[in-house]
Amino acid sequence: MKALKIGVCGVGNVGGAVIENLTSSPQIVESNGGVKIEITQVGARKGKSAVPFDLDVTTNLLEVAQNPNIDVLVELIGGCDLAKDLIEESIKNGKNIVTANKALISTHGDELFDLAKKNGVQIGFEASVAGGTPVIKALREGLVANKVKWFAGILNGTTNYILSKMTDENSSFEDALKQAQELGLAEADPTMDVDGTDAAQKASILSALAFNTPFDFKSVAYGGIESVTPDDILYADQLGYSIKHIAYGSIEGEEVNVSAYPTFVSKDQLLSQVGQQMNALEIFCEDIGSTVYYGPGAGPKPTASAVIADLVDISNGGWPVLEDDIKKNTLCKEGKKTFSRYFKLDVKNEAGAIAKVSSLFAHENISIEALVQKESKQNSDIPSVPVVIISGPISDTNAFQMSGNLDSMEEITNSVKQFRIHNAL
Ligand code: HSE
Numbered sequence: 001m002k003a004l005k006i007g008v009c010g011v012g013n014v015g016g017a018v019i020e021n022l023t024s025s026p027q028i029v030e031s032n033g034g035v036k037i038e039i040t041q042v043g044a045r046k047g048k049s050a051v052p053f054d055l056d057v058t059t060n061l062l063e064v065a066q067n068p069n070i071d072v073l074v075e076l077i078g079g080c081d082l083a084k085d086l087i088e089e090s091i092k093n094g095k096n097i098v099t100a101n102k103a104l105i106s107t108h109g110d111e112l113f114d115l116a117k118k119n120g121v122q123i124g125f126e127a128s129v130a131g132g133t134p135v136i137k138a139l140r141e142g143l144v145a146n147k148v149k150w151f152a153g154i155l156n157g158t159t160n161y162i163l164s165k166m167t168d169e170n171s172s173f174e175d176a177l178k179q180a181q182e183l184g185l186a187e188a189d190p191t192m193d194v195d196g197t198d199a200a201q202k203a204s205i206l207s208a209l210a211f212n213t214p215f216d217f218k219s220v221a222y223g224g225i226e227s228v229t230p231d232d233i234l235y236a237d238q239l240g241y242s243i244k245h246i247a248y249g250s251i252e253g254e255e256v257n258v259s260a261y262p263t264f265v266s267k268d269q270l271l272s273q274v275g276q277q278m279n280a281l282e283i284f285c286e287d288i289g290s291t292v293y294y295g296p297g298a299g300p301k302p303t304a305s306a307v308i309a310d311l312v313d314i315s316n317g318g319w320p321v322l323e324d325d326i327k328k329n330t331l332c333k334e335g336k337k338t339f340s341r342y343f344k345l346d347v348k349n350e351a352g353a354i355a356k357v358s359s360l361f362a363h364e365n366i367s368i369e370a371l372v373q374k375e376s377k378q379n380s381d382i383p384s385v386p387v388v389i390i391s392g393p394i395s396d397t398n399a400f401q402m403s404g405n406l407d408s409m410e411e412i413t414n415s416v417k418q419f420r421i422h423n424a425l
Contacts, residue, residue: 001030001034001035001036002034002035002036002315003035003036003037003038004035004036004037004038004071004072004311004314004315005038005040005069005070005071005072006037006038006039006040006070006071006072006073006074006098006311007039007040007041007042007043007064007065007067007070007072007073007074007095008039008041008042008043008064008074008076009042009043009044009061009064009073009074009075009076009077009086010043010044010074010075010076010077010078011042011044011046011050011051011076012076012077012078013184013299013300013303014076014100014127014300014303014304014307015042015044015074015076016052016300017300017301017303017304018074018076018304018307018308019039019042019051019053019055020053020304021301021304021305021308022037022039022308023039023053029308029311029312032312033312033315034312034315035311035312035315035316037308037311037312037315039053039055040056040067040069040070041055041056041057041058041063041064041067041069041070042055042056042057042058042064043057043058043059043060043061043063043064043086044057044058044059045059045061045077046059047059061077061082061086062085062086062089064086064090065086065089065090065093065095066089066093068093070095071095071096071314072095072096072097072098072311072314073086073087073090073095073096073097073098074097074098074099074307074311075087075090075097075098075099075100075101075104076099076100076101076307077101078100078101078103078188079101079103079104080103080104080107080108083099083101083104084104084108084112087099087104087112087123088112088115091112091115091116091119091121092115092119094119094120094121095121096121096122096123096124096314096318097112097116097121097122097123097124098123098124098125098127098307098310098311098314099123099124099125099127099128100125100127100128100303100306100307101125101128102125102128102129102198102201102202102205103201103217105123105125105128105201105205105215106128106200106201106202106204106205106215106216106217107201107215107217107218108215109205109208109214109215110214110215113215117321122314122318122319122321124307124310124311124313124314124318124319125205125310126306126307126309126310127303127304127306127307127310128202128205129155129202129205129206129297130153130155130202130279130281130293130295130297131157131279131295131296131297131298131299131302131303131305131306132295132296132297132301132302132303132305132306133279133280133281133293133294133295133296133297133302134293134306134309135153135206135281135293136205136209137309138281138283138291138293139206139209139210139283140209140319141319143283143285143291146285146286146287146288147285147286147287148210148211148251148283148284148285148286149250149251149284149285149286150248150249150250150251150283150284151206151210151247151248151249151250151281151282151283151284152246152247152248152271152281152282152422152424153199153202153203153206153246153247153248153271153279153280153281153282154244154245154246154247154271154274154278154279154280154281154297155198155199155202155203155206155245155247155260155279155281155297156193156196156198156199156202156245156279156297156298157180157185157277157278157279157296157297157298157299158177158180158185158186158187158190158193158194158198158277158298159193159194159196159199159224159225159245160244160245160274160275160276160277160278160279160297161176161179161180161183161185161276161277162176162177162180162194162225163225163228163233163242163243163244163245163262164275164276165179166228166230166233167233167237167242167243168275170230173226177190177194180193180277183277183299184298184299184300185277185298185299186298194224194225194226195222195223195224195226196222196223196224196225196245196260196261197222197224199222199245199247199260200217200220200221200222200247200258200259200260201217201220202247203220203222203247203248203249203258203259203260204216204217204219204220204258204331206247206249206258206281207220207249207256207258207331210249210251210283211249211251211256211329211331212326212328212329213256213258213328213329213330213331214328214331216331219258219331219332219333220258220259220260220331220333221257221258221259221260221261221333221334221335221396222259222260222261223260223261223262224245224262225245225262227262227417228243228262228419231344231386232342232344232417232419235342235344235372235388236264236342238372239264239342239370239372239388239390240266240267240268241264241265241266241267241272241342241421242264242265242267242272242273243262243263243264243265243419244262244263244265244271244272244274244422245260245261245262245263246260246261246262246263246265246271246420246422247259247260248260248261248263248337248420248422250337251329252336252337254329254330255329255330255332255336256329256330256331256332257331257332257333257334257335257336257337258331259335259396261419261420262419262420263339263419263420263421263422264342264419264420264421264422265421265422266421266422269422269424270282270292270294271292271422274294277296277297277298277299278294278295278296278297279294279295279296279297279298280292280293280294280295281293282424284424290424334396334397335395335396335397336395337395337396338393338394338395339393339394339396339399339420339421339422339423340369340390340391340392340393340394340420340421340423341390341391341394341399341418341419341420341421342388342389342390342418342419342420342421343388343389343390343391343402343403343406343416343417343418344386344387344388344416344417344418345357345386345387345388345389345406345412345414345416346384346385346386346387346412346413346414347373347384347385347386347387347411347412347413348383348384348410348411348412348413349376349381349382349383349384349385350411353411354371354373354387356409356411357387357389357406357409357411357412358371360402360405360406360409361389361391361402364398364401364402364405366391366392366394366398366402367391367392368389368390368391368392369390369391369392370388370389370390371387371388371389371390372387372388372389373385373386373387373388374386383413384413384414390421393423399418399420400418402418403416403417403418
């Protein structure tokens with residue numbers, strides 16, 4: 001049987017799960033993948049006490065990168081500083097790389113792939129997006145014969161868990177986040193989950209594969225779920241939607257737009273049914289239409305599963321390396337793509353206020369598809385009332401502009417909120 005000698009750097013939740021899997025049940029990978037994976041060395045900054053396995057441990061991670069007996073360095077330390085140095089040093093020493101590091105790939109991917117190509121080695125990054133759900137493999141192998149038109153994905157398990165708990169169990173945001181952290185889903189700093197950074201990094205990686213763009217996280221527009229309130233969830237439900245954090249990418253000509261925002265998804269769409277910490281990705285291709293990938297996207301075991309799948313692929317020769325002269329498409333932050341919108345306003349409870357709001361929509365040439373204002377039976381003297389407007393399709397730029405215009409109206413008493421409505425067309 002083939003043998004692959006690996007060095008594992010980083011023994012947190014994911015590193016621990018990789019080592020546990022490979023040491024406790026090696027026969028699964030041996031019989032399914034036809035390769036014997038041997039952990040030659042472990043790099044752990046905290047030393048041997050952090051590694052509850054009988055393995056060669058060093059606190060000097062660069063020693064792993066330079067170890068001549070290692071074929072593949074598995075980078076699981078995260079971040080962009082030491083991880084980048086470690087990967088570069090490993091590549092220069094002729095080692096293949098497997099990483100779960102979406103921050104690094106989404107920011108420095110092009111540079112690292114160039115270096116890997118020059119040194120004749122491969123980089124596997126299945127674990128960087130959607131954990132145990134093989135979406136990278138789907139894009140670079142299964143769908144290779146297709147032109148992808150758009151993708152829409154729930155790519156962050158923590159926020160999906162929070163939104164699901166808030167929707168299904170009326171949990172508070174804080175309680176749901178705490179539970180997600182206890183399950184090991186969240187990033188070390190959960191701000192990156194909550195504010196949309198994590199999903200946006202993953203979306204930029206998908207864009208590179210789906211649309212042949214550079215790895216260019218800074219050109220992805222995104223926002224987080226902090227602004228979603230129980231009221232929004234209730235309105236969404238009554239109007240026939242779930243609220244999901246959706247990463248959306250599409251191509252028009254050579255221009256690609258990728259973004260990640262809390263989004264209304266109609267309950268008749270598959271993505272609206274994706275609950276708990278699960279991830280899902282719908283990829284729409286020109287000739288075959290939609291394919292959908294669903295599964296666990298966060299947590300130690302799903303991520304370890306993706307890391308090990310990459311190791312098996314590398315033992316089989318890895319992936320095709322593209323020629324340098326293939327022209328890349330451009331990732332643009334300002335999207336022309338239009339979406340219908342949910343606007344939530346607090347409007348002064350006085351005659352003519354709604355008429356002024358609707359005339360602003362008319363003035364901006366934005367159609368109103370639905371307007372919800374509930375009669376207050378208790379107290380007709382309350383100073384303002386919540387009003388929800390579902391608009392026709394408009395671009396992000398127009399939606400932000402419209403929110404700003406509404407905010408500056410005397411009749412609006414609170415900051416206006418707007419969310420996209422996903423339209424799978
Ligand atoms: N914190 C991420 C999530 C998992 O919640 O999806 C790793 O990407």
